[in-house]
Amino acid sequence: MEFKEGSKLYAYEVKRQSGEDVLYINYLGAPYVPSFAEYPEVLERTIDVLIENPNVSRIVLVQQKNYNYDFNETSVLLELANLYVYLIKQEKILSQEKLILNAEHLFSKRYNELFSFLFLLKSDPVSSFIELKKIILQERIFLEKIEPVYRFDQESYIYFLEKIFSLFGKLKLIEVALPYLEGYIKGDREIYNKIFKPDVIPNFTFTRLVTDLPHDAEIIDQYKISQEDYDESIVTILKVKDEAKLIYHLNPPEHSLSEDLNRLLNLARGVLIEHQPRAEEFTDPERTRQVFFNISKDLLRDLAQSQNTNLSYKELNTLATILVRHTIGFGLIEILLQDEKLQDIALNAPIPLTNIFLRHQEYDECSTNILPSSEDVDSWAAKFRMISGRPLDEANPVLDTQLTIGKNRARIAIIQRPLSPDGLAYSIRRHRDSPWTLPLFIKHKMINPFS
Template sequence: MVYRVIKEGGANVVEVDCHSCKYSSSLSDENCRKELLEIIAKEGKIDRIKLNHYFVKIIEGESLSMLFEISKFIEKISSMKLNYCSDCIFNKEINSAIEISKEDPLKSFLNLLNFFYKLKKPFILKKEECAKCRDENFEKLSNIIKNFEKIKHFSYDNIRAYIRPIFFDTSIEFTPPNDAIFIKSYEIKKERSSIKISLYELKRKAEKLYFIIPPEYNISLEELKILIKAKEKLSKHRPSDISFMDPERAREYFYRFGKEKIIEIAENIKYKIDSRRIDFLAETFAKYTSGFGILEDLLADKTIQDIYINAPVSYNPLHIVANGEEYVTNIYFSENDIEAFSSRLRSLSGRGFSEAAPVMDVGLPEYGSRITAISPPITPKGIAFAIRRHASELWTLPKFISCKMLSPLAAGLLSFLVDGQATILIAGSRGAGKTSLLSSLML
């Protein structure tokens, strides 16, 4: 297994090249599992594992902690010296557990656990010295079982990975957490596709889960290869005009370029694809080269008022506010996403965004939103963004009263103070409604 260790946003990342591997790049495959655990044992401190294939898998957090625990168990069991003779009735069981520890460590642990329970039960010993042997082995096994007891609750299926096609940099969780309770689902219709949204309650968190899988994340392997080849052609392309430099015309330019190359590549590899699918792939190509990627899907959902991208992006899922409620999403941005996003905002605004100018505010009239970005030294952990959708209806004091956000007495008092030209300070946390209240007082 070919791999390298790189720094990514201050994190130690093991990047494994799975393209030449004949296995499935999955932990359910014992060969992949064995080699991956060997890498963990060898490298020590790792913050993230990235399995690079046509569909990239990223393992971190609790899932990576499970792998570290399993790796420690393998190291311990492999170096363990048990005292038993050739006549020992459990000789075969012990050796079997040790032998399979690298290929299937969870099964190995369960076998040892069963052996441990057998030692606890009274049984007839063949020889007198067997009692001493049993007591010594029982103590050693007892320590292992105690130190690694939580392994018995592990499952390879619980080691979850964020997945993304290699064409994209944004990762998503493809399945909701085990403790998620389904609330409802709905669809967002777009010109060339539709997106299914599911909402869940989470037992371990106060906020709810906004679960989205964009249609381009379910494309076939052949279509993914076509997009990759189209992107390679784009990197070698020398434009004959400068229309692609105009932010307003760039989207159409990249759409036409993508469509032309997708048709050409599909014909070369003799892959049958209909015109509707070509349009979808061309739109996807433009979306992730000159557009805002998965953010476009979120901005297409009219229930969303705010989108927050907090630093460091690799460890923080994207957060939203929809219908006045806070949600955590199944979306994880990468550092590449943030750099590309920042570049597009610079292009749209025509302003700098760096340590010398660490704040940028840009309007997105196409989506009826505005975006504010901040970077170091204001945010020591990296670039962060806040996107706010403009309200379709202006807030007024009567509307605040009808929504039970202000009492009639409070609204009357504020109106009286404004009429009296009093100085008013409006303060509050992010998303508290400062701008909405200010606009209502100005009407």
């Protein structure tokens, strides 16, 4: 999603996308990179929004790059927001009747203790948990010194604090944080880096890519794929314990750009998307791509000069290639087709909730770190309709066509409703760069030398 020009800093919007509510918060123009782990105000602001929108399934912090927090991380924050609402509205944690029975002289002290706890709850919940534990310990010590007439009052207050502590301890966030609390110093936010690990998505694409490697993964293989030397991607094959399928981890060049280059791409994309393609442009896709590539290079060169940014020849070609890929092209599908070892690529419905799967000639069926978006998949379907000149709708829910990008060729099969109840689904068969020969049949044990 892109916020309109002039949108207020920290403005937010909830959009319904493929069966899930996605919360977008605008951080364009913020003097820092938004992060729950680094900045308490970012976490607090997000909790405030979740209190008003409790049905959110995913959170995206929008800046030059989009920082996507998945359902599991969002549910951690929703639990925290729900606890805050419960304490304020149902338990009425700061009310006089909850804090004292007859020890009126202790009201201000207890009020300040719990106010301090609540103040930390939204911005630094781990410190808040430690603070509450400390308050309970102090109140138990105070119980031994208090006058007998106020003893029952003090016991009731401790019971109330322990009830809150018990609720707090059941939060997923605290359960995950517990192993790291030994030696914890109040205010240290390093612990949140172990809990919140957003997917970082360039602002010019909607497809999500899980960039971090699983912590318990074993690297089986790693190699580079490219169409040109300025468009290299790194493929890592991973084995995760107790998982049957290997993981095909892709790291494309667009996900390792500097902030300056990302800003240039966003500016150039904003200019190019104003172009409304005509159907005849797709009758010769290769020529159209070359024209757009040259236009992109000229545009990026001009923008770089206006922004006082120096671009090398390689960087210029890299940015132009990425720009073409994410405007008139087919996004990360193009990069996957660069891999000579891939045979099949499958995009199953529902699209935003399912990783891309593929068949590898050496490692068989693999899951990937790519989560395509509905926006990208719908855009590809429209392009395939224009390329093939065939319909794709409820009356004609199947489309077979071909895709050629440079030397890479593939057969594309697309189905949609009613054959696919959850929406669009793709099956892509990559053609070999060279034909099968008898020696190749023997090498892959399809026949023996005596056949």
